[in-house]
Amino acid sequence: MQGLIDRLTALLNDGTVARVLGWKKGDMPYNPEPAIFNSAEELKDFVYDGFCGANLSKMMIEATKLEGKTAVCLKPCDTYSFNQLIREHRVNRDNAYIIGVGCRGKLDIEKIKKDAKGITEISGTELDGQEKVTIKTIYGDKEINYTDALLGRCHVCKGKEHMIADETWGESKDTADQERFEEVQKLEAMTAEERFEFFKNELSKCIRCNACRNVCPACSCRKCVFDNTKFDAQQKANVDSFEEKMFHIIRAFHVAGRCTDCGECSRVCPEGIPLHLFNRKFIKDIDKYYGEFQAGKDPEAQSPLTDFTFEDIEPGERG
Amino acid sequence: MSVNENGEFRPLIVAFCCNWCSYAGADLAGSSRLSYPADVKIIRVPCSGRVNPMFILRAFERGADGVIICGCHPGDCHYSTGNYYARRRMTLLFSMLDYIGVENGRTRVEWCSAAEGAKFSKTMNEFCEKIASLGKNVRLGDLRCKD
Amino acid sequence: MYKISLKDLDTLFREIAGNNELILPVKKAGQINFGAYEEGVETDLINKSVKSPKDAFFPQFETLYNVKKTITPADELADGEEAANTKIRTKLSIEMEGLKDKDFVIFGMRACDVKGVEVLDNVFLSDPVDSFYKARRDHGIIVALACKEPEESCFCTVFGVDPADPTKAKADVATWIVGEDLYWKAVTEKGEKLTESVKSALTDADEAAVESEKANITSIMDKLPNTKLSLEGWGAGKTDEKFNSELWGKIYNPCLGCGTCTFVCPTCQCYDIKDYTTKDGIQRYRCWDSCMYSDFTLMAGGQNRTSQLQRFRQRFMHKLVYYPDRYDGMFSCVGCGRCVDKCPQSLNIVKVIKAFDKEEKGGAV
Numbered sequence: 001m002q003g004l005i006d007r008l009t010a011l012l013n014d015g016t017v018a019r020v021l022g023w024k025k026g027d028m029p030y031n032p033e034p035a036i037f038n039s040a041e042e043l044k045d046f047v048y049d050g051f052c053g054a055n056l057s058k059m060m061i062e063a064t065k066l067e068g069k070t071a072v073c074l075k076p077c078d079t080y081s082f083n084q085l086i087r088e089h090r091v092n093r094d095n096a097y098i099i100g101v102g103c104r105g106k107l108d109i110e111k112i113k114k115d116a117k118g119i120t121e122i123s124g125t126e127l128d129g130q131e132k133v134t135i136k137t138i139y140g141d142k143e144i145n146y147t148d149a150l151l152g153r154c155h156v157c158k159g160k161e162h163m164i165a166d167e168t169w170g171e172s173k174d175t176a177d178q179e180r181f182e183e184v185q186k187l188e189a190m191t192a193e194e195r196f197e198f199f200k201n202e203l204s205k206c207i208r209c210n211a212c213r214n215v216c217p218a219c220s221c222r223k224c225v226f227d228n229t230k231f232d233a234q235q236k237a238n239v240d241s242f243e244e245k246m247f248h249i250i251r252a253f254h255v256a257g258r259c260t261d262c263g264e265c266s267r268v269c270p271e272g273i274p275l276h277l278f279n280r281k282f283i284k285d286i287d288k289y290y291g292e293f294q295a296g297k298d299p300e301a302q303s304p305l306t307d308f309t310f311e312d313i314e315p316g317e318r319g
Numbered sequence: 320m321s322v323n324e325n326g327e328f329r330p331l332i333v334a335f336c337c338n339w340c341s342y343a344g345a346d347l348a349g350s351s352r353l354s355y356p357a358d359v360k361i362i363r364v365p366c367s368g369r370v371n372p373m374f375i376l377r378a379f380e381r382g383a384d385g386v387i388i389c390g391c392h393p394g395d396c397h398y399s400t401g402n403y404y405a406r407r408r409m410t411l412l413f414s415m416l417d418y419i420g421v422e423n424g425r426t427r428v429e430w431c432s433a434a435e436g437a438k439f440s441k442t443m444n445e446f447c448e449k450i451a452s453l454g455k456n457v458r459l460g461d462l463r464c465k466d
Numbered sequence: 467m468y469k470i471s472l473k474d475l476d477t478l479f480r481e482i483a484g485n486n487e488l489i490l491p492v493k494k495a496g497q498i499n500f501g502a503y504e505e506g507v508e509t510d511l512i513n514k515s516v517k518s519p520k521d522a523f524f525p526q527f528e529t530l531y532n533v534k535k536t537i538t539p540a541d542e543l544a545d546g547e548e549a550a551n552t553k554i555r556t557k558l559s560i561e562m563e564g565l566k567d568k569d570f571v572i573f574g575m576r577a578c579d580v581k582g583v584e585v586l587d588n589v590f591l592s593d594p595v596d597s598f599y600k601a602r603r604d605h606g607i608i609v610a611l612a613c614k615e616p617e618e619s620c621f622c623t624v625f626g627v628d629p630a631d632p633t634k635a636k637a638d639v640a641t642w643i644v645g646e647d648l649y650w651k652a653v654t655e656k657g658e659k660l661t662e663s664v665k666s667a668l669t670d671a672d673e674a675a676v677e678s679e680k681a682n683i684t685s686i687m688d689k690l691p692n693t694k695l696s697l698e699g700w701g702a703g704k705t706d707e708k709f710n711s712e713l714w715g716k717i718y719n720p721c722l723g724c725g726t727c728t729f730v731c732p733t734c735q736c737y738d739i740k741d742y743t744t745k746d747g748i749q750r751y752r753c754w755d756s757c758m759y760s761d762f763t764l765m766a767g768g769q770n771r772t773s774q775l776q777r778f779r780q781r782f783m784h785k786l787v788y789y790p791d792r793y794d795g796m797f798s799c800v801g802c803g804r805c806v807d808k809c810p811q812s813l814n815i816v817k818v819i820k821a822f823d824k825e826e827k828g829g830a831v
Contacts, residue, residue, distance in 0.1 A: 026812050026817070027691075027692075027816060027817055027820055028618060028619075028691065031806075031812035032812060033720045033811050033812045033813050033817075034719075034720045034811060035719065035720060036719060054810075054811065059720075113617075117615050117617050117618070118615070118616070118617055118618050118686070118689070118690065119618050120618065120691065137618075138618075138686060138689045138690065139615065187418065188418065192417070192420045192421075192422060192423070193420065194420070195418065195419060195420035196419065196420025196421070196458055197420070198420075199419045199420060200420075201494065201495045202495050204494075204495075205494065205495055205497055205499065205516075207517060207526070207725075207726075207729045207730075208526075208725070208729070209724050209725040209726040209728075209729050209756075210723075210724045210725055210759075211722060211724035211725075211726045211810045213724075214722040214723055214724040214810075215722055215724070215810050215811075225373070227759070227760055227761055229761055229764060236738060236740070236753045236754070236755065237527045237740070237742065237751055237753050238526040238527045238753060238754075239461070239463070239527055242380050242459065242460065242461035243461070245376075245419065245459070246373075246376050246377075246380065249372070249376060249412075249415060249416075249419070250372060250373050250376065252415070253372050253408075253411070253412060253415065256411055267810075268722075268724075268726075268810030270516055270726045270729075270730060270808040270810075271497050271499075271516055272495075272496055272497050273495075278415070281414070281415060281418050282411055282415065285410070285411055285414050285415075286411070289407075289410060290407070304407070305404070305407055305408065305411075306404075307407075308400065308403035308404060308406065308407055310393065310394070310403075312403065312406050312407060312410070313410060314406065314410070314428065315406060315409035315410045315412075315413050315426075315427075315428040316410075316413050316423075316426070316427060316428065381745070382745060463742055463744050463749055
């Protein structure tokens with residue numbers, strides 16, 4: 001991590017960049033927050049460890065509007081989101097200096113907390129850390145495998161290549177050990193009743209906090225349809241019967257073809273709803289019907305929903 | 320939905336019809352004295368490409384039992400390509416509705432030109448029968464809108 | 467004081483649920499939230515629930531009244547009334563939603579949650595009294611549970627809450643988990659009544675075991691990192707000083723503007739009243755609102771708070787300055803730590819308090 005801080009300091013000092021967008025040490029061992037560093041002195045609080053899961057590319061929408069270049073630390077999967085934002089003209093590439101940081105998968109604190117409470121110290125989560133993570137708690141010490149506490153999205157890692165970067169730092173690891181569409185296929189194999197029950201059960205937990213929307217790099221509309229007070233979509237009513245389904249289907253639909261499957265929605269959901277299952281279903285369908293497409297891989301590529309062929313299949317047909 | 324005097328279930332069907340084809344097709348069906356059930360409520364849209372997925376979900380929420388979208392035949396769009404986009408969108412949306420466990424068949428897309436009054440009437444009759452056999456929409460409705 | 471073996475808890479729940487509605491921490495789809503008791507439901511009395519139990523008194527969504535429109539068919543009109551006049555044929559009727567009129571038991575609230583209810587009481591039970599809330603308060607019987615395993619995010623002691631002793635909070639019954647038993651002690655009259663009704667499931671016990679458990683919990687709390695938080699500089703009368711601080715501009719940035727912190731909070735009490743157009747009328751409902759949202763208290767001119775900085779500041783100023791100003795110095799944070807656990811960007815009230823503390827002591831933030 002020191003190497004990265006040194007490099008960022010150098011970039012700030014020689015005037016290449018005016019500020020750095022990275023992660024700031026939290027007050028607990030596992031809660032760094034995204035932050036903007038304006039000076040080399042502020043960088044003393046910079047941190048990059050296993051808990052820096054936040055995708056910083058969305059924050060670049062605002063950051064690239066500022067005077068001067070902003071250096072941003074992007075993990076391999078974050079670069080897909082950044083590319084997609086370039087595609088949509090939401091970020092100014094000229095004002096960004098991208099440091100592709102290495103990643104060996106990011107940790108899910110919820111998984112760690114399942115059997116470790118009262119955490120006072122966690123060590124070994126840095127990029128060059130150990131296979132084992134040591135957790136000190138007031139109820140006793142624990143040791144877990146780094147790979148056992150990975151975020152769900154890391155099990156379907158898109159690979160260790162950065163799609164866009166001005167320079168890279170650190171070694172990445174491909175942590176994929178599951179089939180990307182495995183969960184979707186499992187659901188598809190169920191009966192309609194079972195699927196309905198499954199989603200009802202999951203979505204009934206939704207508290208309509210909008211965290212999934214607000215964190216999503218593809219949800220970058222200046223004004224969301226669900227915030228429009230002049231249209232009755234804006235119902236904050238948390239009723240089980242319909243509103244959540246409406247919100248989540250429409251949200252997933254709106255990012256279909258643009259969603260890079262970065263998994264932020266599922267990471268931030270306070271109720272642990274597997275929201276990526278909606279997005280991944282769309283991705284799977286797009287791949288199947290319109291040819292394989294990975295949003296954010298190529299900033300020039302045409303998104304499947306703003307494109308068509310004369311031979312597209314008819315709605316309702318399932319090939 | 321409604322229940323008629325014989326206690327028989329009558330579905331409520333919302334049809335989004337493109338101004339340039341099926342909306343005129345419905346007119347032709349009427350002037351040709353071809354009948355289709357009164358359960359179908361037509362909403363005129365400028366193009367099938369205008370149909371936002373939210374329209375469909377809203378219709379279901381507000382008590383529709385089935386939603387059908389009628390547009391120009393591929394290649395015949397008044398705006399050249401609107402129906403091609405609609406086709407992709409609806410393919411994905413219908414697949415998603417199926418995925419979350421809504422009965423397959425409550426939604427349908429039909430390409431129907433202004434000259435196809437007979438097809439319009441036939442489609443609507445078929446669709447009404449289909450929805451009547453599926454019964455009341457309980458999975459996508461809002462309890463607050465129930466009778 | 468009574469006790470019951472943890473193994474037999476289901477008997478107790480069944481006993482309570484037989485007479486009253488019972489709400490308790492239920493594990494559903496992997497998450498713990500307060501919910502209604504049903505046969506065979508999976509409960510979790512050790513871990514913190516995601517949402518606070520404030521729903522029981524102040525639900526996220528509730529109907530206030532319904533307006534129904536009825537149109538009399540023309541042929542049913544009385545003689546002399548003009549059938550073509552739809553004004554005569556249309557009748558509007560207003561149906562008030564009924565108030566809670568049956569007792570219910572809410573089991574497993576923590577001391578912090580009970581204190582949270584006290585915060586809500588100040589707002590909803592002061593003039594003008596919120597009748598919906600009051601009815602629920604009158605009929606709710608709170609069975610509080612001492613914390614078995616406080617977590618590192620907990621900092622309730624900072625706000626004078628004693629997690630070891632729910633009797634100090636406004637609970638009706640206090641309970642403790644000690645070893646394999648649940649100890650039960652009625653505190654108020656309502657609690658006595660409930661105890662009487664479930665007595666068959668309970669056995670007599672002495673208080674010694676509970677005393678040692680209390681000491682145990684207190685010692686755990688002492689070891690937790692956030693319990694040493696200093697509230698110096700916050701409280702009544704600090705509005706100008708804190709409002710104008712430049713620090714807000716430095717710390718608000720990562721805030722997403724989602725409502726997670728407000729919706730999991732046991733004391734957030736802001737709500738919105740909206741109309742929902744049903745098939746034949748209007749349902750007027752009340753739902754929680756979040757000061758983090760762009761449409762919160764939105765006025766026609768585009769006011770009130772137009773930037774996320776202002777919204778972010780509002781939340782913490784309300785909890786730590788405005789509320790104490792209004793209610794004799796009482797803070798409207800109870801230190802349950804739910805927002806600390808759940809903030810997507812790891813931004814929270816503890817970090818805000820610490821940042822101000824650090825700045826006042828002269829350190830850079």
